Amino acid sequence: MKIIGKYFIFLQSLFVKRESFNTYIRLTIDECIKVGIDSVFIVVIISTFIGAVTAVQTAYNFVTPLIPRYVISLIVRDMTLLELAPTITAIVFAGKVGSNIAGELGTMRISEQVDALEVMGINSSSFLVLPKILACVLMYPLLVILAGNLSILGGYIAATLTGEMTPSEYVYGIRVDFIEFNVTFALIKSVVFAFLIASISAFTGYYTAGGALEVGKASTKAVTSSCIAILSADYLLAQLLL
Amino acid sequence: MPGQSNLIIGSSGTGKTVLLKCIVGLLTPDEGSVFFDGRDFHNAGRSEIQDIRREIGMLFQGGALFDSKNVEQNVGFPLDMLTKMNRGEKLDRINFVLNRLGLTNTNKKMPSELSGGMKKRVGLARAIVNNSKYLFCDEPNSGLDPQTAIVIDHLIQEITEEFNITTIVVTHDMNSVMEIGDYVMFMYKGQMLWEGPNSDILNAEVRELQDFVYSNKLMMALKEQSS
Numbered sequence: 300m301k302i303i304g305k306y307f308i309f310l311q312s313l314f315v316k317r318e319s320f321n322t323y324i325r326l327t328i329d330e331c332i333k334v335g336i337d338s339v340f341i342v343v344i345i346s347t348f349i350g351a352v353t354a355v356q357t358a359y360n361f362v363t364p365l366i367p368r369y370v371i372s373l374i375v376r377d378m379t380l381l382e383l384a385p386t387i388t389a390i391v392f393a394g395k396v397g398s399n400i401a402g403e404l405g406t407m408r409i410s411e412q413v414d415a416l417e418v419m420g421i422n423s424s425s426f427l428v429l430p431k432i433l434a435c436v437l438m439y440p441l442l443v444i445l446a447g448n449l450s451i452l453g454g455y456i457a458a459t460l461t462g463e464m465t466p467s468e469y470v471y472g473i474r475v476d477f478i479e480f481n482v483t484f485a486l487i488k489s490v491v492f493a494f495l496i497a498s499i500s501a502f503t504g505y506y507t508a509g510g511a512l513e514v515g516k517a518s519t520k521a522v523t524s525s526c527i528a529i530l531s532a533d534y535l536l537a538q539l540l541l
Numbered sequence: 542m543p544g545q546s547n548l549i550i551g552s553s554g555t556g557k558t559v560l561l562k563c564i565v566g567l568l569t570p571d572e573g574s575v576f577f578d579g580r581d582f583h584n585a586g587r588s589e590i591q592d593i594r595r596e597i598g599m600l601f602q603g604g605a606l607f608d609s610k611n612v613e614q615n616v617g618f619p620l621d622m623l624t625k626m627n628r629g630e631k632l633d634r635i636n637f638v639l640n641r642l643g644l645t646n647t648n649k650k651m652p653s654e655l656s657g658g659m660k661k662r663v664g665l666a667r668a669i670v671n672n673s674k675y676l677f678c679d680e681p682n683s684g685l686d687p688q689t690a691i692v693i694d695h696l697i698q699e700i701t702e703e704f705n706i707t708t709i710v711v712t713h714d715m716n717s718v719m720e721i722g723d724y725v726m727f728m729y730k731g732q733m734l735w736e737g738p739n740s741d742i743l744n745a746e747v748r749e750l751q752d753f754v755y756s757n758k759l760m761m762a763l764k765e766q767s768s
Contacts, residue, residue, distance in 0.1 A: 410603055411603060419597075420591045
């Protein structure tokens with residue numbers, strides 16, 4: 300409970316004694332490049348393969364000819380939108396960006412760079428953390444959109460190349476019984492997950508004390524805590540919104 | 542006093558750095574007050590605290606340079622954040638300070654490319670670039686070879702006099718004590734046991750201070766030679 304309270308006080312501290320608007324714009328753009336553009340490669344690889352694997356495994360489980368083949372791509376689509384694109388990408392994002400945020404802030408803390416900012420009269424938490432959170436909340440939904448599209452494309456490639464489905468069957472399955480809210484739901488999840496990853500990782504890194512060993516532990520803890528928060532939020536959002 | 546350097550000395554773990562952190566506002570003291578020109582730092586309003594902070598420069602033990610910024614950006618950081626200077630004015634000021642500290646042509650170097658002594662000098666440049674009225678140095682020559690340590694000590698002393706700054710240096714190095722410092726405070730187990738002009742330190746009749754001063758073999762040899 301003490302840690303949760305400290306986390307909320309930390310979040311509150313991001314919004315008091317802020318620097319100028321232009322400072323945040325510049326820092327947020329820098330962070331967008333770091334957390335967004337630099338994550339594209341891993342997201343492309345993972346989401347394409349996840350889509351391909353989902354298509355192949357779904358086809359493998361369809362042993363009865365009574366179920367039409369287009370259902371395979373329908374399942375790929377819904378699994379991608381509801382779970383794989385926002386949630387699995389969030390786990391990967393926590394591993395890449397979350398550990399990076401915790402490691403960076405932890406190193407700044409133990410090497411007195413955070414103290415140097417405070418002595419200058421700068422709100423170090425707001426200056427260092429707020430742009431990271433804004434960048435994650437802005438960039439992660441875009442990564443989820445990319446992941447969703449690539450996952451469906453990966454399923455298409457796998458299903459058609461293995462001969463499980465014809466291209467027209469796959470495309471028909473993608474379009475049939477489409478619920479538009481699923482896209483909105485995926486984007487709502489992506490914003491929540493991005494906020495959780497960035498804020499939890501920053502909180503863990505910002506309060507690192509000790510030396511290099513503790514920075515490593517903080518990075519690991521940031522990823523673990525973020526993953527638990529993501530899965531908890533995933534369940535809560537599914538209960539609330541579906 | 543402006544233009545005067547003050548030393549806080551004592552063994553490791555006596556609370557020198559904690560005291561320094563209380564003075565600069567990184568820690569809140571359990572009791573007591575810190576005054577800057579009559580302004581109570583820990584009980585001041587937000588804008589007054591900001592005003593005081595803008596008058597403070599601090600040299601940290603490891604330099605505390607921002608890893609992602611080069612020398613020019615590190616030194617210019619207080620100007621970016623705390624002043625409304627234009628780019629040309631900032632660059633002039635940065636180059637003036639870097640030249641003064643013997644760091645000519647290092648503008649584009651990253652902290653990872655600098656030696657320990659250079660990092661301290663860049664840290665010192667960043668601390669004074671905004672015309673600070675108060676300079677605080679935490680163990681400025683820790684981790685440096687004796688020759689570089691003397692260079693850093695002399696720079697602190699020269700800058701203090703040249704720019705009319707009030708300087709407080711925390712150190713446990715007796716070589717520094719002998720090189721710089723107009724006024725010395727000796728701490729022992731969290732208490733200030735002795736204070737006085739630097740010239741009186743060798744004759745101070747405080748056993749703990751004598752033990753501290755003459756724990757250095759060089760100082761002991763000097764004492765034996767003089768007696």
